[in-house]
Amino acid sequence: MTAAVELRDVHKEFPGGARAVDGVSLSVAAGTVHGVVGHSGAGKSTLLRLVNGLEEPTSGSVLVDGQDLAALGERALRPIRRDIGMIFQQFNLFRSRTVLGNVLYPLRLAGTDRAAARARAEETLDFVGLSGYGKRHPEQLSGGQRQRVGIARALANRPKVLLCDEATSALDPQTTQEVLALLRRVNRELGVTIVLITHEMEVVRSLCDRVSVMEDGRVVESGEVYELFARPRHRTTAAFVRSALHGEPDGPLLDRLRARHPGRLVTVPVVDGAPLLEGLSPLLRAHGVDFSLVHGGVGEVRGRPLGSVTIALRGEEAAVEAVAAGLAAGTAGTAAGAGREAGVA
Numbered sequence: 559m560t561a562a563v564e565l566r567d568v569h570k571e572f573p574g575g576a577r578a579v580d581g582v583s584l585s586v587a588a589g590t591v592h593g594v595v596g597h598s599g600a601g602k603s604t605l606l607r608l609v610n611g612l613e614e615p616t617s618g619s620v621l622v623d624g625q626d627l628a629a630l631g632e633r634a635l636r637p638i639r640r641d642i643g644m645i646f647q648q649f650n651l652f653r654s655r656t657v658l659g660n661v662l663y664p665l666r667l668a669g670t671d672r673a674a675a676r677a678r679a680e681e682t683l684d685f686v687g688l689s690g691y692g693k694r695h696p697e698q699l700s701g702g703q704r705q706r707v708g709i710a711r712a713l714a715n716r717p718k719v720l721l722c723d724e725a726t727s728a729l730d731p732q733t734t735q736e737v738l739a740l741l742r743r744v745n746r747e748l749g750v751t752i753v754l755i756t757h758e759m760e761v762v763r764s765l766c767d768r769v770s771v772m773e774d775g776r777v778v779e780s781g782e783v784y785e786l787f788a789r790p791r792h793r794t795t796a797a798f799v800r801s802a803l804h805g806e807p808d809g810p811l812l813d814r815l816r817a818r819h820p821g822r823l824v825t826v827p828v829v830d831g832a833p834l835l836e837g838l839s840p841l842l843r844a845h846g847v848d849f850s851l852v853h854g855g856v857g858e859v860r861g862r863p864l865g866s867v868t869i870a871l872r873g874e875e876a877a878v879e880a881v882a883a884g885l886a887a888g889t890a891g892t893a894a895g896a897g898r899e900a901g902v903a
Contacts, residue, residue, distance in 0.1 A: 561621070562588040562719055562751040563609055568618035570604055570775075578604040579615070580775035586768075588718075591745050591752040593762040593783070595798055596772035602755045605772070606721050609753060610642050611635055623718060640668055643712030643750075647724035649704040651696040651711075657683065658692030661711045668715055682710040686740060702733035709740060713748070720744065722754040726761055738764050759802035763787065763859050771795045787859045788829050806866050807853050819852045821870035822878050824885055828856050828865045838869075838885075847873035847881045 563586040570579040578601045586592040596602050607613040608620050611627045620627045622638055630638070651660050658679055665675035683689055686706040696704055705725065712720055722741070726734040742765060744750050754766060762769050762783060770780040771794055779792040787803070790796040800806060806825050807815055815823060826838070842849060849869045856865030871878045 560588045561585045562590075562623060563592075563753060564619075564621040565605075565608070566619040566621070568605075568608060568620060569616045570601075570608060570613060571616045577775055579608065582618075582772075582775070582777050584770055584777060584780070586751060586753055588751050589745070589749050590767040591741075591754060591765050593754045593756060593766035593769040594772060595756060595759065595762060595769055596794075597757060600772040601775040602757075602772055603723060606723055606753065606755050609719075610644060610721055611639055640664075640715045641718045643715070643717035643720040645705070645708050645712050645720065645722045645725045647727050649696070649701075649708045649728075651704060651707055653696055655695075656692060657688065657694050657696070657699070657707050660696070660707055661692075661714055664711060664714050678714060679710075682713045683707075685713070685743075686710045700733070701729050702736055705729065705733075705737050706740065709737075709744070713744065713750075717750060719751045719753065722752060722756075724755055724757070726756070726758065734761070735764070741765060759798045763802055763857075767860075771798065784860045784862055784864070788827070788864055803855060803857065803865055807868055811853075815852050815868070815870075819850065819870040821849075821872040822882060823852065823868055823870055824882055825866050825868045826885055828863060828867060830862060830864075841881055841884050845873065845877040845880050845884075847871055847877050 563584075565582050565584040568579055568582045569577065571577045580601070582601075582605065594602050594605060604613060608615055609622065614628055622642065625638060627635065627638065652663065655663065658676075661679040661682055662675055665678055666672075670678070680689070680692065683692060686709050688703065688706050688710065691699070691703070696707065699707065725741075726737055729737060738761065741752060745752050752765075754761065756762065766783050768781065769783050769786055770777045771786075771792060772778065773792075773794045779786065779790065779795045786795060787799050790799050812823075849871050852868050852870050854865065854867035856863055856867070858864065871881055
């Protein structure tokens with residue numbers, strides 16, 4: 559697929575030698591939603607500022623719609639910047655302007671005819687569900703409504719790419735889901751490519767097609783969202799995934815489960831919605847081992863079930879060991895996947 563945004567071995571250093579982006583290569587296919595995840599200080603926001611041209615790379619290339627931003631002068635950059643919409647965590651609305659005035663601002667800045675600008679602003683407000691709110695001021699709106707104004711403003715110039723910098727971090731869970739549903743419409747109905755910076759894996763899980771994980775300025779893992787959730791390879795990715803799925807017990811919860819349930823605790827992943835017991839039951843019967851389900855969590859990622867269950871194995875020590883080894887080796891089939899002793903990474 560054609561890349562809407564591409565970074566080629568990009569480095570960004572600030573005075574004093576601080577390196578915020580360290581050799582990042584990344585391609586965002588046109589018409590997709592690409593998440594960039596990382597802890598504070600990982601380099602996510604600097605990466606976004608490189609894409610919208612607010613920062614220049616120390617080395618490497620940043621291409622938007624095939625054009626290298628660093629190779630363009632300020633005049634050539636202006637039309638490209640109009641093709642890039644931006645949504646902020648704290649909304650960044652003009653308090654002195656009405657809702658309509660906020661959405662009109664980028665249109666008037668671009669030189670759009672007054673009548674055409676007003677018609678377009680009203681059209682975008684209707685798209686985001688704020689028809690009739692044009693005369694209100696931002697302080698008269700809820701947080702979710704303010705973010706909708708921010709989205710309408712970002713869409714006003716019909717951008718090809720929409721950059722979202724922690725766009726839901728200041729919102730409550732229900733409002734977050736409403737804003738994510740709106741962004742999904744923006745992507746699907748308008749065909750806008752979205753690059754989304756976040757530290758919330760639930761946002762990635764709900765909205766993104768692909769995701770890149772950053773740590774210390776580098777992309778440590780990147781891939782299709784379901785595969786990354788199901789089979790994280792890097793420790794940072796695995797930690798983010800655990801925070802979203804809540805399926806595998808650890809810490810005090812694991813101690814309580816061990817105290818309540820005799821037997822050996824084993825956690826088995828549920829991947830691709832395969833019926834777990836169809837693969838697990840024959841293995842248990844073959845070794846004469848009994849089990850009980852003691853913990854579990856199964857959700858959906860991109861419409862496909864994903865999670866894990868923790869079982870307590872009971873029987874003769876050698877038989878339990880054989881079942882645990884079989885699960886770890888995946889011999890219970892794709893239904894059971896590869897299990898491991900609960901609490902053991």
